Structure formats: C-alpha cells, structure tokens
Amino acid sequence: ETGVTQSPTHLIKTRGQQVTLRCSSQSGHNTVSWYQQALGQGPQFIFQYYREEENGRGNFPPRFSGLQFPNYSSELNVNALELDDSALYLCASSLRVGAGVYEQYFGPGTRLTVT
Amino acid sequence: DQQVKQNSPSLSVQEGRISILNCDYTNSMFDYFLWYKKYPAEGPTFLISISSIKDKNEDGRFTVFLNKSAKHLSLHIVPSQPGDSAVYFCAALTGGGNKLTFGTGTQLKVEL
Numbered sequence: 001e002t003g004v005t006q007s008p009t010h011l012i013k014t015r016g017q018q019v020t021l022r023c024s025s026q027s028g029h030n031t032v033s034w035y036q037q038a039l040g041q042g043p044q045f046i047f048q049y050y051r052e053e054e055n056g057r058g059n060f061p062p063r064f065s066g067l068q069f070p071n072y073s074s075e076l077n078v079n080a081l082e083l084d085d086s087a088l089y090l091c092a093s094s095l096r097v098g099a100g101v102y103e104q105y106f107g108p109g110t111r112l113t114v115t
Numbered sequence: 116d117q118q119v120k121q122n123s124p125s126l127s128v129q130e131g132r133i134s135i136l137n138c139d140y141t142n143s144m145f146d147y148f149l150w151y152k153k154y155p156a157e158g159p160t161f162l163i164s165i166s167s168i169k170d171k172n173e174d175g176r177f178t179v180f181l182n183k184s185a186k187h188l189s190l191h192i193v194p195s196q197p198g199d200s201a202v203y204f205c206a207a208l209t210g211g212g213n214k215l216t217f218g219t220g221t222q223l224k225v226e227l
Contacts, residue, residue, distance in 0.1 A: 004158070033213065041219055042220055043217050044217050045216070046219075050213075079190075092158075102147060103164060104215060105161055106161075
C-alpha cells in the first residue's frame with residue numbers, strides 16, 4: 001500500500017509569484033484535503049476535493065485554488081504569493097464512505113518559503 | 116476563535132510512566148475526534164479516534180477518553196517510550212464532514 005506523497009519537499013518563491021504543489025493520494029482513497037500549517041500552529045483547512053470537485057473550503061482567499069484528477073491525485077495552486085503564505089502545506093487523503101469522511105492520512109508536506 | 120484547544124504546549128514524562136495529553140473544545144457540533152502524532156519534517160500520523168457516542172477507545176498503549184459534558188478529551192499513553200517523543204495534535208470533525216479542526220499541539224518529551 002502506497003502512502004500519501006507530496007512534491008516538492010521544499011520550495012522558495014518570491015512575493016507575487018505563483019506556485020503549484022502536488023499530492024498523490026494513498027491507494028484506495030478518493031478524497032484529498034489540503035491544509036496550511038504555520039510555525040507553532042495546528043494545520044488549518046484550506047479545501048477538500050472529492051470526485052474532482054471542491055467539497056468544502058476553509059477561510060482562505062480565492063487565490064488559493066486546487067484540482068483533483070481522475071486518479072485522485074491533486075494540485076494546490078497559490079497565486080500572487082504573500083510573505084504570510086510561508087508555511088508547511090499538507091495534503092491528506094481519505095476514503096469517503098456515504099456522506100462521511102473520517103480518518104485523514106497525511107503526506108510529509110511541502111515547505112514553502114516566500115521572500 | 117480557537118475551537119479546539121491544547122493548553123499545554125509541552126509535557127515531559129519519564130520512560131515507562133503514563134503520558135496524559137489534554138484537549139478541550141468549544142463547538143458542541145463536533146462529533147468525532149482524532150489524535151495525530153507529528154515528528155519534525157514529517158506529516159501528522161493518525162493515532163486513534165473516538166466517536167461522540169463513546170467515552171473511551173483503546174488501541175494498544177493508546178487510550179482516548181471523551182467527556183462530552185465537559186467538552187474535554189484526553190490521550191493516555193502507557194507505558195511511555197522515548198519513540199513517543201513528538202508533537203501531538205487533537206483534531207475534531209462535525210458530522211463526518213470534510214474539515215479537520217486542529218488544536219495547536221503539545222510537544223511530548225519522554226526521557227530515559
């Protein structure tokens with residue numbers, strides 16, 4: 001069984017640039033969620049994708065967008081990067097059964113630094 | 116508004132003793148709770164969960180207790196091992212929903 005993988009591991013970008021982060025789900029999972037973890041904080045929910053559609057969004061501006069592909073992998077795109085976007089970005093996959101999503105399994109994260 | 120709170124940023128315990136990590140929540144709509152462990156440079160690892168219809172769930176050395184009236188849960192690790200040293204996050208869900216709401220974490224250090 002393959003776990004959740006994310007790429008790249010680390011990334012440095014300049015303010016105003018755009019970035020794309022990638023995630024491959026755990027085998028058998030159909031749902032992907034993205035979280036942002038700032039230093040010293042718990043992860044904050046950005047959004048979730050199920051069947052290639054956004055299925056819930058946290059308190060993040062529209063410049064944070066995403067995609068889910070037919071193989072359940074996913075991308076997180078952030079436009080017009082700001083210094084405060086510097087954080088660890090975590091992808092989590094899960095299996096949606098009926099209306100519920102419960103345990104989410106996380107990848108190792110992408111550390112984004114905006115200068 | 117911090118809906119899930121872990122008021123102890125750090126905890127130090129001797130090897131072999133019990134570790135008790137606490138978590139409080141304010142949203143009464145939360146009905147499923149999870150604990151994650153996080154090592155540096157890794158993503159959170161799922162440990163154990165509990166539904167609001169239960170007050171205890173046990174898995175090996177890990178037991179989670181839920182007190183709904185107090186909106187409080189705790190994670191007990193017995194016996195504690197040096198490999199348990201990590202940051203522990205409490206998280207909550209509403210109605211099988213999509214969004215995990217996390218606390219700020221507790222750094223556990225298990226000393227020899």
